[in-house]
Amino acid sequence: MAASTDPAEVPVLGPGQTYATVTDKITGVILTKETPKGWLVGFGIAFLIVMLMLFSLTVLFAKGVGVWGLNNTVAWGFAIVNFVWWVGIGHAGTLISAILLLFRQEWRNSINRFAEAMTIFAVANAGLFPIIHTGRPWLAYWLLPYPSMFQLWPQFRSPLLWDVFAITTYVTISLLFWYVGLIPDFATLRDMGENKVVRRIYGIFALGWRGAARHWAQYSRASLLLAALATPLVVSVHSVVSFDFAVSSVPGWHTTFLPPYFVSGAIFSGFAMVMTLAIPIRKFYHMEDYITDRHLENMAKVMLATGLIVFYAYIMEVFFAWYSGNEYEQFMIYNRMTGPYAPYYWALIFFNGVVPQLLWLKKVRRTPWILFLISIGVNIGMWLERFIIVVTSLHREYLPSTWAYYAGTFWDWSLYIGTLGFFFALIFLFLRVLPMINMFEMKELVHHLSHRGKEH
Amino acid sequence: MSESVYGLIAKFDTPEEVVEATRRAREAGYRKMEAYTPFPIEELAEILEFKPKIQYLVFIGGVLGAITGFALQYYASVIAYPLIIGGRPFNSWPAFIVVIFELTILFAGIAAVFGMLGLNGFPHPYHPVFNAKDFNLVSRDKFFLVIESSDPRFDKERTRAFLESLNPEEVTEVQP
Structure with missing residues (x-):
C-alpha cells in the first residue's frame, strides 16, 4: 500500500476517472451494436480452430486413442501434458482474485475479472483431457462414487481419484466465485442497457440486485470467505496434480518437492498467460487507464519470483539425483540432458530459466511488447516442462528392454491446437458480452484513491 | 395517506453525503431505512447496525x-x-x-x-425501489437513501422536510 502513495510510481488508475467514466467505458464495449472488425476476425480464426478440435475429437472417438502417439512404454503423452499445462494456467486467475484480495492488493481490481474468466476456460480445457484419455469417455462417470449396479466403488487411495475431486471442486468454486463477482455488474448492464431484450437478459442474471447496504455487507463478507476458501484450494489442486506423479515410483517423479514445484510453476505459467491476454486486450480496447503499466510491472515481478522458484526446482532436481546416489535417478537426469529429448530440455531451461532473468531490469518490466514476447516464451517453456516431466521419465524407465521413443502424431497436435482455439474463442465471446473489468471494484478503487488524495 | 407510498427516496451525488445522511436519519430515530450504492461502503452497514451472518x-x-x-x-x-x-x-x-x-x-x-x-432474498425480480425516479443510476454513480413508510416515525411531510435538510440532489416518492 505504501508503494501506491509514492509519487514516483505509476498509479493503478489513469487520471480523471470518476464513477461514471468507469461505468460508461466498460459497459460501452458490451452495450454497442457495433462489433469491432478486429473482434470478428479474431473470433473467426479462433472458431475455425474450434472446428479443428471437434474434428480431432471425432476422429479420436471413432478410431480410439491409437491415433495418438502413445505406446506401451509411454502411456501418458500429450493428454497429460496438456491437462497439467491448462490447469496450471488456470491457477493465476484464482491467485489474482483470491490471494491478492486477501492481501488487499488494489492493483488486482482491473485484471481479476478476465483472469477468472481465463481460469474457467483453461480448466474446461484441462478437464477434457483426462476424460478423453480414459479411452472410453462415455464411461467417464465411473470415476464418480455412486451406488452402481456393479457394486463397485472408486479406489479412494489413488491420487488419480483425488484429482477428480480436486478438479471438480476447483471448477465449481471458480465458477461460483466468478458469478458472484458478476452479479452487481449484471445489475449495471441491466440499468444501462437501452434495448429491452438486453435489459431483460442481464436482469435475469442480476437476480434483482439493487445495491442495498445490507446486501453489500452480506455480499462482501461472502466474497472474503470465498477468497479465503479458494486460496488453500488453489494450492491443493496443483499439489494433487503433482501427486499423480509423486506417489508413483518412477525416476524423476518420486520426489517430495513436486507439490511446491508444481504450484509455483502453475502460477508462473498462469501469470504468463494473463500477460499474453492483457497486453493485446488493453491496447485493442484502449484500456490503458485501467490496466496500467503498473499492473504489467507487478505481474512481471510475480513472474520473476515464481520463475526463480521454478528454476531453483530444476537445479534441485539435478542436485538430488546426484545426492541420492540412486543410479536410476542419475540416469534419468543424464538422459534428459543428453538423450533424444535434450533439445526440448534445453529449450525449457532457456525459456523458463534464462529469458525471465530479463525481468530484473525495470526497463523490460515497463515495455509491453518485450513482456508480451517473454510471456509467450514462458507459455511454451512451461508446456515443454510438462512434456519433459511426463515423457523423459517414462520412455527410459528401469528395464532397458522396455525403452521406447515417443512423439506426438498429427492428431495429438491438432487436438492441442484445437483446445487453444477453444480457449481463445471463449475469451472473445467473454469480451463481447461480459464486462471485462470488475466495475464495482473499480468504483471502490476510485473512492479509495480520492480519500487518499484528501489525506495528503 | 402515508400507506399509499413505499417510502421517500433521497438522491445523493457522493458516498460521503449518503453516509452522513444515513447517520443523521439514524440519529433522528428512523429505523426502517436502506441505503443504495454502486459499490460497498462499510460505514453504511455499521450505521444501520447490520451484521452479516x-x-x-x-x-x-x-x-x-x-x-x-x-x-x-x-x-x-x-x-x-x-x-x-x-x-x-x-x-x-x-x-x-x-x-x-x-x-x-x-x-x-x-x-x-x-x-x-x-x-439477501435473491432472486428478487420486483422491488418497489425500482420504481423510484433515476434509480437506474444506483449501479452507475448515484447514491440513494430510502426511508420506508412502515417506519413508525414516518410522516410524508415531516420526513420529506427532514430528507430535504440533508442536502440531497432530489427527494421523491417511491410507489409500492
Missing part, C-alpha cells in the same frame, strides 16, 4: 463437507467394497484426507454463495 452458514457447510467426505470414503472402502490395497487397513484415513479437504472447501463455498443469495 453468512459466516455461520459457511462454517456449517464446511463441517458438513468434512463429514460427508469421510463418511463417503469410509462407506465405500470399509463397508460397501472392502479391498486390500498394499496391505493397508480398510479405514486408511491418511489417504482420505485429500478428498475430505476438497469436499470441505466445496460445501463451504456452496454455502457461502447460496447462503449469501438466500440471506
Whole structure:
C-alpha cells in the first residue's frame, strides 16, 4: 500500500476517472451494436480452430486413442501434458482474485475479472483431457462414487481419484466465485442497457440486485470467505496434480518437492498467460487507464519470483539425483540432458530459466511488447516442462528392454491446437458480452484513491 | 395517506453525503431505512447496525463437507467394497484426507454463495425501489437513501422536510 502513495510510481488508475467514466467505458464495449472488425476476425480464426478440435475429437472417438502417439512404454503423452499445462494456467486467475484480495492488493481490481474468466476456460480445457484419455469417455462417470449396479466403488487411495475431486471442486468454486463477482455488474448492464431484450437478459442474471447496504455487507463478507476458501484450494489442486506423479515410483517423479514445484510453476505459467491476454486486450480496447503499466510491472515481478522458484526446482532436481546416489535417478537426469529429448530440455531451461532473468531490469518490466514476447516464451517453456516431466521419465524407465521413443502424431497436435482455439474463442465471446473489468471494484478503487488524495 | 407510498427516496451525488445522511436519519430515530450504492461502503452497514451472518452458514457447510467426505470414503472402502490395497487397513484415513479437504472447501463455498443469495432474498425480480425516479443510476454513480413508510416515525411531510435538510440532489416518492 505504501508503494501506491509514492509519487514516483505509476498509479493503478489513469487520471480523471470518476464513477461514471468507469461505468460508461466498460459497459460501452458490451452495450454497442457495433462489433469491432478486429473482434470478428479474431473470433473467426479462433472458431475455425474450434472446428479443428471437434474434428480431432471425432476422429479420436471413432478410431480410439491409437491415433495418438502413445505406446506401451509411454502411456501418458500429450493428454497429460496438456491437462497439467491448462490447469496450471488456470491457477493465476484464482491467485489474482483470491490471494491478492486477501492481501488487499488494489492493483488486482482491473485484471481479476478476465483472469477468472481465463481460469474457467483453461480448466474446461484441462478437464477434457483426462476424460478423453480414459479411452472410453462415455464411461467417464465411473470415476464418480455412486451406488452402481456393479457394486463397485472408486479406489479412494489413488491420487488419480483425488484429482477428480480436486478438479471438480476447483471448477465449481471458480465458477461460483466468478458469478458472484458478476452479479452487481449484471445489475449495471441491466440499468444501462437501452434495448429491452438486453435489459431483460442481464436482469435475469442480476437476480434483482439493487445495491442495498445490507446486501453489500452480506455480499462482501461472502466474497472474503470465498477468497479465503479458494486460496488453500488453489494450492491443493496443483499439489494433487503433482501427486499423480509423486506417489508413483518412477525416476524423476518420486520426489517430495513436486507439490511446491508444481504450484509455483502453475502460477508462473498462469501469470504468463494473463500477460499474453492483457497486453493485446488493453491496447485493442484502449484500456490503458485501467490496466496500467503498473499492473504489467507487478505481474512481471510475480513472474520473476515464481520463475526463480521454478528454476531453483530444476537445479534441485539435478542436485538430488546426484545426492541420492540412486543410479536410476542419475540416469534419468543424464538422459534428459543428453538423450533424444535434450533439445526440448534445453529449450525449457532457456525459456523458463534464462529469458525471465530479463525481468530484473525495470526497463523490460515497463515495455509491453518485450513482456508480451517473454510471456509467450514462458507459455511454451512451461508446456515443454510438462512434456519433459511426463515423457523423459517414462520412455527410459528401469528395464532397458522396455525403452521406447515417443512423439506426438498429427492428431495429438491438432487436438492441442484445437483446445487453444477453444480457449481463445471463449475469451472473445467473454469480451463481447461480459464486462471485462470488475466495475464495482473499480468504483471502490476510485473512492479509495480520492480519500487518499484528501489525506495528503 | 402515508400507506399509499413505499417510502421517500433521497438522491445523493457522493458516498460521503449518503453516509452522513444515513447517520443523521439514524440519529433522528428512523429505523426502517436502506441505503443504495454502486459499490460497498462499510460505514453504511455499521450505521444501520447490520451484521452479516453468512459466516455461520459457511462454517456449517464446511463441517458438513468434512463429514460427508469421510463418511463417503469410509462407506465405500470399509463397508460397501472392502479391498486390500498394499496391505493397508480398510479405514486408511491418511489417504482420505485429500478428498475430505476438497469436499470441505466445496460445501463451504456452496454455502457461502447460496447462503449469501438466500440471506439477501435473491432472486428478487420486483422491488418497489425500482420504481423510484433515476434509480437506474444506483449501479452507475448515484447514491440513494430510502426511508420506508412502515417506519413508525414516518410522516410524508415531516420526513420529506427532514430528507430535504440533508442536502440531497432530489427527494421523491417511491410507489409500492
